[in-house]
Amino acid sequence: ADPLEMNHERFDLTDDQPLEVEEQYLIEVLECLFHHILFHRSLGGKVVPRDAAILNNIFYVKCDDVRLEQKVKESAEAAYAALKKQGNEGRISLLFYATEKGFVTNKKVPWEEWVLRVNARSDPTFGKHHDLLRRQELERQVRGLMWRVLHHVSTRREHLPAVPTPPDPGSGLGAQRGDDVLRICYPFEIKLPSAKDGYPNFLDLLFSGTTTKVQVPL
16 A cells, blocks of 8 residues: 555544634635645745734744735635535545656645534624623634644644655746745645535645645546
8 A cells, every 4th residue: 555545644623513603704714724734834945934823812833925925815715605505514635745756647635634513603792791702712723623733733744755855946936836835835635525425525725836825627
C-alpha cells in the first residue's frame, strides 16, 4: 500500500458534539477555523502571519495572503450555502494531500483530514440575555476547537510529508506555476456537505498547478 495512504490521519474536531453556531456567525467561524488549521500547515518562505478576530473576544493568526484569504472566504460561503440546502446540518472536511504523477492523470493522495460537524441554528433568541448566553457558549466551543487543533499539530507530526519544492527558477516555469502560492501551505481541498444524494461536493483549492482551481462537480 502507498505509505501516504497508510498514514492518512483523520482528526474529528467535533467527535463528541457538533458545533452549534448561529447562522449569522457561521461564515466567520468557518473562516477562523480554516485559517487556524492552514496557518499551522504553512510552509514558511513567504508566509506572513496576521492577527484577526471574530465574535469580539476570539483572536487567531492567519497567513497574510490575499489569494489564500479569498479562497477560504469562498469555501466558507459555499459551505454555508450547502448547509442551508440540507437543513442546516452537515459535515465539512479540510483535506491535505500529495500529488502523484500518473501516465494520464495525476492522483491526489490524502495524508491528513480535519472534520467538522456543524449545526447552524436559525431559531430566534429570547431577548438580549439569551443572545449573550448563546454567544458565550459559541465562543467557548470555538476556543475548544482551536485548542484541539493546537494539540494535534503539536503531538502528531510523524505523518507529515516532505515540503513540496517549486521548480528551478531557471527552468522558466516559475511564473506559470505560481511558486509564491505554493510556498504558503500544503495543497488542500475543502469537502462541502452535499444537498444531493448524500455525496460531498468538492471545492478544490489547488495551489500546486498552473492556477488556483475551483471545481464543483455536477
